[in-house]
Amino acid sequence: MADKDKKHNDDQTIDTILRPERWSDYIGQEKIKNNLRIIIEAAKKRREPIDHLLFYGQPGLGKTTLAKLVTNELGASMKVTSGPTIEKTGDLAAILSNLEKNEILFIDEAHRLNRMIEEVLYPAMESRKLHIIIGKGPGARSVSLDLPPFTLIAATTRVNLLSAPLRARFGATFKLDYYEEKDIEEIIKRSAKILGVDIDSEATEILAKASRFTPRTANRLLKRARDYIEVHGQKKVNKDIALKTLEFLEIDSVGLESYDRVFLNTIIDKFDGGPVGVGTIAAALNEDRGIIEDVYEPYLMRIGFLKRTQAGRIVDQRAMEHLGKKADKRLL
Numbered sequence: 001m002a003d004k005d006k007k008h009n010d011d012q013t014i015d016t017i018l019r020p021e022r023w024s025d026y027i028g029q030e031k032i033k034n035n036l037r038i039i040i041e042a043a044k045k046r047r048e049p050i051d052h053l054l055f056y057g058q059p060g061l062g063k064t065t066l067a068k069l070v071t072n073e074l075g076a077s078m079k080v081t082s083g084p085t086i087e088k089t090g091d092l093a094a095i096l097s098n099l100e101k102n103e104i105l106f107i108d109e110a111h112r113l114n115r116m117i118e119e120v121l122y123p124a125m126e127s128r129k130l131h132i133i134i135g136k137g138p139g140a141r142s143v144s145l146d147l148p149p150f151t152l153i154a155a156t157t158r159v160n161l162l163s164a165p166l167r168a169r170f171g172a173t174f175k176l177d178y179y180e181e182k183d184i185e186e187i188i189k190r191s192a193k194i195l196g197v198d199i200d201s202e203a204t205e206i207l208a209k210a211s212r213f214t215p216r217t218a219n220r221l222l223k224r225a226r227d228y229i230e231v232h233g234q235k236k237v238n239k240d241i242a243l244k245t246l247e248f249l250e251i252d253s254v255g256l257e258s259y260d261r262v263f264l265n266t267i268i269d270k271f272d273g274g275p276v277g278v279g280t281i282a283a284a285l286n287e288d289r290g291i292i293e294d295v296y297e298p299y300l301m302r303i304g305f306l307k308r309t310q311a312g313r314i315v316d317q318r319a320m321e322h323l324g325k326k327a328d329k330r331l332l
Helices: 002-018 030-046 063-074 089-097 115-127 164-168 181-195 201-209 215-231 239-248 258-271 278-285 289-302 317-322
Strands: 053-056 078-082 103-108 129-134 141-146 150-156 172-175 306-309 312-315
Touching: 002 181, 002 215, 030 063, 030 172, 053 063, 063 078, 063 103, 063 150, 089 115, 089 129, 115 129, 115 150, 115 164, 181 201, 181 215, 201 215, 201 239, 215 239, 258 278, 258 289, 258 312, 258 317, 278 289, 278 312, 289 306
Parallel strands: 053 150, 053 172, 078 103, 103 150
Antiparallel strands: 129 141, 306 312
């Protein structure tokens, strides 16, 4: 158990090392980077804190990295917390009351903030006021505290779960989309250089294609390829090593993992490829509907293996061919 924990901690340390610290090192998401540069430069010229920012998108696309880059560009410090850890209004009050001037407050998984917490955030974001209730019952009284200038940066994978009043209080909202394959290849090359891993172009291309257009996944695959060559006494990640790495991870050439294949095969085998409602699929897989919509479907839709229609989900012909299934004539 101790070895497993050490491996997990080592991976976390490596992830920190691989995280870009300058704009020039951050590959992809060019439009967002350009917009953020303008916001930051304008705030610097006015000598004001930047507007509150909201980043949303699938896990592993760089929301936390962007928040840290913004902090670095401003020369500020950052306090980091997450929605699940702020359970009571007192927890948030303690965080807000300890902020320094122009400090960044980063809240990850912001969609998991409860409504009472959001109510405390509204005046803090708008007028830099912290309203707290002291005492209970008839003797309770409201106290208002002034907060120093600060910027809230929130990140979420489920922006639809944030209340409209909270979303409206962010000065800028950015959606991080999947990366281009060429950008993923550049990320793998950069990470390999940092880790001291020799990798050829064929292996880079193979790992990039299986990385689900996501930097975090790309780095994970590279780390496992590095493990493979170290254990087997190899000096370079080549095509053969890349393919063997994917094989022992049970990841195929387009990045489908075992749960993706189970998902697609369930629709194909039990529901003739669809259309079938998401609730029915969730029941068949004994899975939560939210997991289906947020974890299973986005990537499959991105590569064209799954379609959402008014009648339900339909597996595309390309997915049938990839899985070696006989395509339904309705999908041709």
